[in-house]
Amino acid sequence: MKLGIFKSLRKYSIPTLLSMGWLVIIALTAVLYPLISSVDPKAIYEDDLAVGPFTNGHLFGTDTNGYDIFQELLHGTRLTLLVAVIAVGVGGAIGSLIGIFSGYVRGKIDAVVNVVFSAILSIPNLVLALGLVAVLATAPDVNSTVSSWRQVFVVILSLTIVIIPILGRIARGATLSWSNREFVTAAKSMGAKNSTILWKHIVPNVLPAVMAIAFLAVGVVIVAEGSLSLLGVGIPDGNSWGAILAAGRNDMEYTPHVIYFPIICIALTVISCNQIGDVIRQSLDKREARI
């Protein structure tokens, strides 16, 4: 069994393996966080304010408030990945459903869907997310505050809305081309129902294309979430990588390591996702070429 896994991994290049490794590490960190760390990420180390990496047991150092960056990052992995996975998962599912359906039925429904997708896509991701967050997560009264959970929810919601047309469009395009293939007509000529054709003939062919873009979308979402934090409307209180970055930016001149580490984490994750997405796309292209 073990040998089989190693054998099947051997066909991938080293960058791909490193990407897989990194994604597995952060995924495990996110899932097993309570087992990995029992230290309070918000503990303040008053004796070690703004110390550099590898000082007094603080692996990545502390910031000017005395927070341990490593512990914060470990803790932030959870929310960062949660936001990305939910936004891409839910957004991708909704987008694919809409895209596949509209691509299959065509006609007026498809025209409307296409226009709506195009309209949403014409707004830059970040501006759209920013606008949605600004509308949905601000208190009408200046003095009242918005709860953190509502803020998190709104961030996820707005990023989901950003993802829907991106993946929806891919699904629609793939459906348009696959539903024109001869085997769909052939299935029809054997008396297959539309639902059978959709689920058994179209979805299995469309899904890989969506998957490839979904990995890229995870990267997009993580970057967008970090950007929202920098703009002050993201996840609050240093609870995600972007938020740690945003909190550290004020002291950039004194404690630059505070922003280096979240940046490295975000960059590695985005690069890894892109790499995996590319691998999926390439294997698709190979398959296409063989047909």
Add this chain to the structure above:
Amino acid sequence: MSNLAPMLSLRDFSVSFDTARGPLYAVRNVNIDVADGESLGIVGESGSGKTVLSRGAMGLLPKRAAHRSGTVVYDDHDLSQVPRKELREYWGTGMAMIFQDPMTALNPVRKIGSQLTEGLRIRLQMSKTDAQARGIELLTRVRIPDPEAVMEKYPFQLSGGMRQRVMIAIALACKPRLLFADEPTTALDVTVQAQVMQLLSELRHEMGMSMVIVTHDLGVVAGHTDRIAVMYAGEVVEIAPTKQLFANMQMPYTEALMKSIPRLDAPSGLRLPVISGRLPDPTQPETGCSFASRCPYVTDKCRAEAPPLVEISPGHSYRCWFPIGGSR
């Protein structure tokens, strides 16, 4: 040929498509009958409307783009009046189709077995094990070696000839009474072509079904059909029992098609005769004979007036003012 009511009967059957340049008439006023157990060949060059005719008769054309008129009577049911949803009842069990290109007519991500048994499970409500057994039997029937293994393979693992056999097996799965074979051998090597045609003929006799073979190659249908209809520019220009057609063709287009078949006994170095010119623009209605622009025997009458379909002997009709056999 039997004298019973035909199994499939097309009357004034026309198909047109909407294009940017106006309606495109792909099939025009075709009248064809297919008797029970009969094998009919439809021959014509690319663009003559033979594929559209067969798909249109089955009702497989996209409903938005294609407009059909005339009637399609299958087994006393006028299919042109049957709503699309109920048409499905006829597909697979009543009529089935073998598709032109076995490379694209199979779903690349599903195993042969699951595609083959799909029709059995949906249309005949067979259980999984029954369908599996029947699938293996069908593959054996189309002479596929080691059918159990092929059931578990994906289309890309099979050769073109094997895939075409699988296509035939899929089309035959629900024991259709009428089989449309749309260029069943075009994508295959010449050596495999003969095998596949032979196989189709044998299966037709075994299962007692009617067959419509659509092809551009007169040689392919010569030995395997009872009657041949020659199509040009969406019209049937000559229809006759196979032997009659080869012995006594009337329409210059049929003659031209015949002459452009490569012959083994022709002296070497001789150029293969081709039909010069091209099909008339299907968006522009013709005033005269549709073949007038390419016909070697064309006269002013041909250009001015379209010839009607004339019956010369029982079952042999043609469209020509000056038939080859007649006075010219």
